[in-house]
Amino acid sequence: MTVTSSQEWSTRTFGNESRLPRVPLPTLEDSCEKFLAWCGPLLTPDELAVTENAVAAFLHEGGLARKLQAELERYNSSDGVESWLDTFWPYRYLGRRDRIALNANFFFLFAASGQSQIERAAGLIAGAVGYKRKLDDELIPPIIQRGQALSMAQNKFLFSATRIPGEVLDTVRAPYSDAEPGPSTARHIVVFCRGNMIRMDVLGPDGVPYDLDDLSAGLEAVKKAAANENPVGDAVGHLTTKARAEWAASRQSLIALDPANAEALDTIETALFCVCLEDFAPRDTQQACDELLYGDRGNRWFDKAVSFVVFEDGNAGINVEHCGLDGTTILSFVDTLLNGAPEEHSAASGATSQGLPAIEPVDFVLDEALRADVTAAAEAFAAYGAATATTTVSFEDFGTNQAKALGSSPDAFAQLAYQLAHKRSKGFTGATYESIATRQYQNGRTEAMRVVTPEVLAFVSTMDDPGADREAKKAAFHEAARRHVARAKECQAGQVPEQHLWELQLIHRRQGGEEPLALYETPGWLKMRDDYLSTSSAPSEHIQYFGFGSTSTQCIGVAYVLLPDRWNIYLSTPLPVADEMHQFAAKLTEAVLELQALLS
Structure with missing residues (x-):
C-alpha cells in the first residue's frame, strides 16, 4: 500500500476518496x-x-x-x-431477510450528562444539525490515522438515509445518490413520543438552524401534542420490526390504501434523523442498553439510519441501521456531538432564534387489516425481545493502560480472556468473529477476522493443564497474543x-x-x-456501553468499550442459552483477574 505524507492529504471531508488505495x-x-x-x-x-x-x-x-x-x-x-466489495456490501446487509431490529442494528449508550430530557434532546439535535452543516460544505476533517487518510464515504449515510424494505432485496433512500444528488435538502426531523410521530423543523426556511431555546420549545410542544399514548394498532413504527419481505408487503399495503400514507412515509424517509423521547427512566444501565437495542412501543423507526433515544431522566443513546454505517463512523460522529457544550455546537452552526419550529403530526390512514398487522408486529417483536437474554460486565479498574503494562496488546488480552472464559463455561472453543476496520481503502468498511488459532487452542489448554507451570502459561499467552496481532494486521491489509x-x-x-x-x-x-462468540469493539470516552444482537442460536454477542482505565461489555444471546451466557460472564471476570495475576 502506498502511503502518502499526511501533509499532502486534502482537508475536505471527501477530498481523499479517489486517492486511497484499493482493497x-x-x-x-x-x-x-x-x-x-x-x-x-x-x-x-x-x-x-x-x-x-x-x-x-x-x-x-x-x-x-x-x-x-x-x-x-x-x-x-x-x-x-x-472496490471488488462494492456489490458485496449491499448484498450482505440489504439481502438479509430476517428482522434488522435487534438482529442487525446496533446501539451506543452515551455517558450521563445531568441534563433534563428536553435539554439533552435539544443539545443532540443542535450538535447533529451543526455536524450536517459542516458535512454539507465538506468541513468535517478527514480522519488521518498513522499518516494514512481513511475513507469518509460512510458520512454520506448519516442524514436523511433510510432503508426501504423489498421482497427479495432491500434498497436505500439516501442523499449523494443518483436519485438525490448532493447533501440532503430536508429541514426536518421526526420525533417519536408515546408511539406518536411528529415532524419538527430544525432548520428555518432559509436553512439557518433553530437555536437551543427554539428547539427546546419545539420539543415541549411535541410532548404536549403527544400527551396521549398512540394505540398499539396505530403506531406504524412497529412494522419496521418485521422480517424484511413481510414489512415490504405491509409497506405496499399502506401505500395502496391511501395517498396520505405515501406522504407520511416520505416525511419519515427524508427526515434528517429521528429522535425518540421515552416517557420512562430505565431502572439501571442494563435496561437502558436493552431499550436502546430493542425497545419499542411503536417509538422507533428501525429503518432510519440514525435515531437518538432520550429517556425521561435525560440519559440518552443512539440506535443505528447498519447497512451504510459502521461503528467507527458513528463513533466519530458521536464524539463530535458529545465533545463540547450544546451551546458551543449551536453557536458554531450559526443558529439563531426564530421562534417556535413548525411541528406537524405524521399520521397514517389505516384500515382494520393494517391495524391488525401493526398489532401482530408489536406482539411478535415484544416476544422476540423477551426471548433475548442480556447482561453487562464491567471492569472499573482495568483497561488498555493495564494491558499494555502487562506486556500485551489490549485487544489480544480481551480476546484471549473471552476464549478462556468460553472454554471454561461451555467446555470447548467455538468459532469467534471479530470485526476489523479497513477504512484506509476506497469504500473500506470492515474485514471478518476469525479469532481461533492453533495458538489459542494451546493457550486455553495450557491454562487448565495442572502440569503447566506459571512460565508455560505465560509463554502460551504471549504466543497466542502475538498470533492474534499478526492475524489482525493481515485483516487490516485485506489479506484474508x-x-x-x-x-x-x-x-x-x-x-x-x-x-x-x-x-x-x-x-x-x-x-x-457459525459463531459462538461475535465480538466488536467501540472505544470512546463518551460511550458507556455498545451493543448488538447475537448472530446465531448459540451465539453470544460481545460488544465492548475498552478504554485506558475501564472495560465495559454488553452480552446478548437467545434465551435458551441464557445460562451459558451468565456462566461465560462469571468465567470472564475470573479469567481477567487470573490473567492479570499471571502476567504481573
Whole structure:
C-alpha cells in the first residue's frame, strides 16, 4: 500500500476518496490456503480432510471457481468500481431477510450528562444539525490515522438515509445518490413520543438552524401534542420490526390504501434523523442498553439510519441501521456531538432564534387489516425481545493502560480472556468473529477476522493443564497474543479469505447458478462461520456501553468499550442459552483477574 505524507492529504471531508488505495483482491490460492488455516483449529481430522478435498476440487484449473474469480477480477477493473466489495456490501446487509431490529442494528449508550430530557434532546439535535452543516460544505476533517487518510464515504449515510424494505432485496433512500444528488435538502426531523410521530423543523426556511431555546420549545410542544399514548394498532413504527419481505408487503399495503400514507412515509424517509423521547427512566444501565437495542412501543423507526433515544431522566443513546454505517463512523460522529457544550455546537452552526419550529403530526390512514398487522408486529417483536437474554460486565479498574503494562496488546488480552472464559463455561472453543476496520481503502468498511488459532487452542489448554507451570502459561499467552496481532494486521491489509470466498458464492447465486460448489457445504466453511462468540469493539470516552444482537442460536454477542482505565461489555444471546451466557460472564471476570495475576 502506498502511503502518502499526511501533509499532502486534502482537508475536505471527501477530498481523499479517489486517492486511497484499493482493497487488494486476493488470489484463489491465497484465500483457499488461509481458509484451511482458519477453519482447521475448529475441525476434527476427518472434517479437515473433507474440507481439504473440497478445496482441491474448488481450485481445479478450468473449474467454476476459476470462472467466478475471473468475473470478480473483471468487475474490479470496471469503470466506476472502487472496490471488488462494492456489490458485496449491499448484498450482505440489504439481502438479509430476517428482522434488522435487534438482529442487525446496533446501539451506543452515551455517558450521563445531568441534563433534563428536553435539554439533552435539544443539545443532540443542535450538535447533529451543526455536524450536517459542516458535512454539507465538506468541513468535517478527514480522519488521518498513522499518516494514512481513511475513507469518509460512510458520512454520506448519516442524514436523511433510510432503508426501504423489498421482497427479495432491500434498497436505500439516501442523499449523494443518483436519485438525490448532493447533501440532503430536508429541514426536518421526526420525533417519536408515546408511539406518536411528529415532524419538527430544525432548520428555518432559509436553512439557518433553530437555536437551543427554539428547539427546546419545539420539543415541549411535541410532548404536549403527544400527551396521549398512540394505540398499539396505530403506531406504524412497529412494522419496521418485521422480517424484511413481510414489512415490504405491509409497506405496499399502506401505500395502496391511501395517498396520505405515501406522504407520511416520505416525511419519515427524508427526515434528517429521528429522535425518540421515552416517557420512562430505565431502572439501571442494563435496561437502558436493552431499550436502546430493542425497545419499542411503536417509538422507533428501525429503518432510519440514525435515531437518538432520550429517556425521561435525560440519559440518552443512539440506535443505528447498519447497512451504510459502521461503528467507527458513528463513533466519530458521536464524539463530535458529545465533545463540547450544546451551546458551543449551536453557536458554531450559526443558529439563531426564530421562534417556535413548525411541528406537524405524521399520521397514517389505516384500515382494520393494517391495524391488525401493526398489532401482530408489536406482539411478535415484544416476544422476540423477551426471548433475548442480556447482561453487562464491567471492569472499573482495568483497561488498555493495564494491558499494555502487562506486556500485551489490549485487544489480544480481551480476546484471549473471552476464549478462556468460553472454554471454561461451555467446555470447548467455538468459532469467534471479530470485526476489523479497513477504512484506509476506497469504500473500506470492515474485514471478518476469525479469532481461533492453533495458538489459542494451546493457550486455553495450557491454562487448565495442572502440569503447566506459571512460565508455560505465560509463554502460551504471549504466543497466542502475538498470533492474534499478526492475524489482525493481515485483516487490516485485506489479506484474508472469508469475504473473498463469500463474494464468489454470491456471484454464483446472482448469476442463477445451479451447479453446486462443494466448498460451501464443507465442515470447514460451515463451522468457521457459525459463531459462538461475535465480538466488536467501540472505544470512546463518551460511550458507556455498545451493543448488538447475537448472530446465531448459540451465539453470544460481545460488544465492548475498552478504554485506558475501564472495560465495559454488553452480552446478548437467545434465551435458551441464557445460562451459558451468565456462566461465560462469571468465567470472564475470573479469567481477567487470573490473567492479570499471571502476567504481573
